[in-house]
Amino acid sequence: MDYSTLAAQLFLTGIFLSSLYILVTFGLTMIFGVMEIVNFAHAAFAVLGGYACLMAVTSLAIDPFLALLPVVVFMSLVGWLTFDFFARYTLDLGDSHVVIYYALLLIISNILALIYGLDYKFIPSTLGYTQLQLGAVKYPLIKALVALLSLASVAGLSLYLKFSVTGKRIRAVSQSKESAEIMGIDSLKIRRITWVIGIASAGLMGALVGLVNPFSPYAGTTYLIVAFSVAILGGMGSLFGTIVAGFIVGMAESLFSLILPSQISPVIAFVLIIVVLMIKPEGLFSRA
Amino acid sequence: MLETRNLSVGYGNLQVVHEVSLSIGEGQIVALVGGNGAGKTTTLRAISGLLPPWEGEVLLGGQPIQNLKTPQIVSLGLAYVPERKSVFPKMTVMENLELALNSEEAKQKRLETIAEVFELFPRISSTAKQKQLAGTLSGGEQRMLVIARALMSRPRFILLDEPSLGLAPRLVTDLFKAIQKIHAGGVPILLVEQNVTLALQIADRAYVLEQGHIVLEGTGEELCEMPHIREAYLGI
Numbered sequence: 001m002d003y004s005t006l007a008a009q010l011f012l013t014g015i016f017l018s019s020l021y022i023l024v025t026f027g028l029t030m031i032f033g034v035m036e037i038v039n040f041a042h043a044a045f046a047v048l049g050g051y052a053c054l055m056a057v058t059s060l061a062i063d064p065f066l067a068l069l070p071v072v073v074f075m076s077l078v079g080w081l082t083f084d085f086f087a088r089y090t091l092d093l094g095d096s097h098v099v100i101y102y103a104l105l106l107i108i109s110n111i112l113a114l115i116y117g118l119d120y121k122f123i124p125s126t127l128g129y130t131q132l133q134l135g136a137v138k139y140p141l142i143k144a145l146v147a148l149l150s151l152a153s154v155a156g157l158s159l160y161l162k163f164s165v166t167g168k169r170i171r172a173v174s175q176s177k178e179s180a181e182i183m184g185i186d187s188l189k190i191r192r193i194t195w196v197i198g199i200a201s202a203g204l205m206g207a208l209v210g211l212v213n214p215f216s217p218y219a220g221t222t223y224l225i226v227a228f229s230v231a232i233l234g235g236m237g238s239l240f241g242t243i244v245a246g247f248i249v250g251m252a253e254s255l256f257s258l259i260l261p262s263q264i265s266p267v268i269a270f271v272l273i274i275v276v277l278m279i280k281p282e283g284l285f286s287r288a
Numbered sequence: 289m290l291e292t293r294n295l296s297v298g299y300g301n302l303q304v305v306h307e308v309s310l311s312i313g314e315g316q317i318v319a320l321v322g323g324n325g326a327g328k329t330t331t332l333r334a335i336s337g338l339l340p341p342w343e344g345e346v347l348l349g350g351q352p353i354q355n356l357k358t359p360q361i362v363s364l365g366l367a368y369v370p371e372r373k374s375v376f377p378k379m380t381v382m383e384n385l386e387l388a389l390n391s392e393e394a395k396q397k398r399l400e401t402i403a404e405v406f407e408l409f410p411r412i413s414s415t416a417k418q419k420q421l422a423g424t425l426s427g428g429e430q431r432m433l434v435i436a437r438a439l440m441s442r443p444r445f446i447l448l449d450e451p452s453l454g455l456a457p458r459l460v461t462d463l464f465k466a467i468q469k470i471h472a473g474g475v476p477i478l479l480v481e482q483n484v485t486l487a488l489q490i491a492d493r494a495y496v497l498e499q500g501h502i503v504l505e506g507t508g509e510e511l512c513e514m515p516h517i518r519e520a521y522l523g524i
Contacts, residue, residue, distance in 0.1 A: 168386075175379070176377075179376065181338070181357075182362065183362065183441070184359045185359065185390070187359075
């Protein structure tokens with residue numbers, strides 16, 4: 001294989017990884033920016049989304065890509081319920097909320113383990129191993145679709161935040177909660193919708209990952225660590241930072257997969273973070 | 289129009305405001321003056337619902353509001369302009385203004401209000417300025433934007449917290465002219481100020497707050513004549 005083909009492969013893999021990392025971190029950083037909550041359970045919701053997709057595919061016998069829609073609806077409902085019965089009561093706890101959200105992570109993972117067992121599951125797809133031919137490069141079609149959907153979701157969410165009234169209110173609350181209250185913006189409603197969007201997007205990412213990688217109830221841990229890495233690198237609360245950091249981490253991981261065994265490739269994310277935080281401790285684009 | 293009765297407020301265990309009773313009538317500008325740490329901002333925060341009162345009542349148009357949350361109080365027509373920079377820094381001037389449209393009336397009168405606001409504050413009205421991110425505006429422009437934003441909700445009452453703080457004297461004069469124009473439009477204003485001279489010049493009535501207690505009350509002119517005021521606040 002010559003170098004340009006190799007480079008193209010690495011680039012495509014990088015885009016694929018980046019798209020998923022950005023999608024999962026988007027919700028995490030939004031929740032932090034608006035609610036000042038560090039959602040340790042975020043990746044557990046992603047894994048939940050994977051299982052939800054599996055259930056939708058097996059019980060409704062539909063194509064997994066079509067199943068994404070009921071998965072998003074389901075995860076939005078999960079978000080709504082977890083906000084009204086749980087998250088809203090954690091908003092004034094200060095730093096100690098971190099422990100509670102870690103407990104939530106364990107609870108969700110263990111419930112999934114009880115129901116589904118520890119075996120790795122895979123969401124079957126009719127696309128199987130079809131390859132796309134892009135010039136001299138071959139790339140699995142399913143990965144390309146997953147990456148496209150991830151990027152499209154992130155783009156859609158970004159547009160929503162930039163141009164819709166609620167989106168602007170969400171941004172306003174994250175920039176100055178008190179000023180938003182002074183202007184009559186109901187910050188509880190805004191935090192609820194932010195949480196729901198965060199959980200639904202996490203679930204979507206989990207479902208998309210499930211189409212490509214086998215997953216188990218505790219698979220969330222790796223994604224949790226990468227999501228936090230991306231969020232910290234980009235600056236917690238900065239959506240633009242998440243996008244840039246997501247690409248950096250995804251591309252770096254793809255590059256280093258040449259020389260590192262795949263089990264430890266997430267290490268790249270950590271090394272990057274250490275380097276960046278030593279130079280700029282608040283992350284690349286943080287809101288001070 | 290706005291009244292407080294024996295309002296007491298504090299932070300944690302520290303009481304900052306002691307049984308303060310104020311009254312602002314229809315169409316009046318009333319000044320609340322005092323030195324640093326006198327409790328002026330605390331009083332405004334209690335009126336606007338950002339701080340829960342320890343004791344006492346706050347009445348807006350006769351209706352008790354001391355137990356309401358800030359968005360509810362705002363929806364009743366109270367606008368609070370805080371002393372700190374409270375623009376949304378990463379949103380444009382226009383986006384900041386439009387976020388204040390929180391009632392049907394405000395939304396319908398949007399264009400009219402924007403025209404009024406741009407006439408009051410021409411410095412932030414150019415097309416270029418409208419698209420500028422609020423965090424990049426100068427201190428004076430941000431102060432104008434915060435006042436303009438409060439006006440967008442077509443308030444029935446305005447709380448102004450130290451509008452002159454940190455501004456160059458020339459800007460302060462312009463700002464106070466704008467405040468007088470707003471007042472001329474009929475909206476009652478409770479003005480908190482450390483710049484006692486200016487405050488007494490434009491106010492119909494004033495209260496003097498020292499260490500959380502109201503020590504003097506009267507019209508702007510009456511207070512200007514009082515020796516205590518002249519020595520302690522006007523430097524005469």
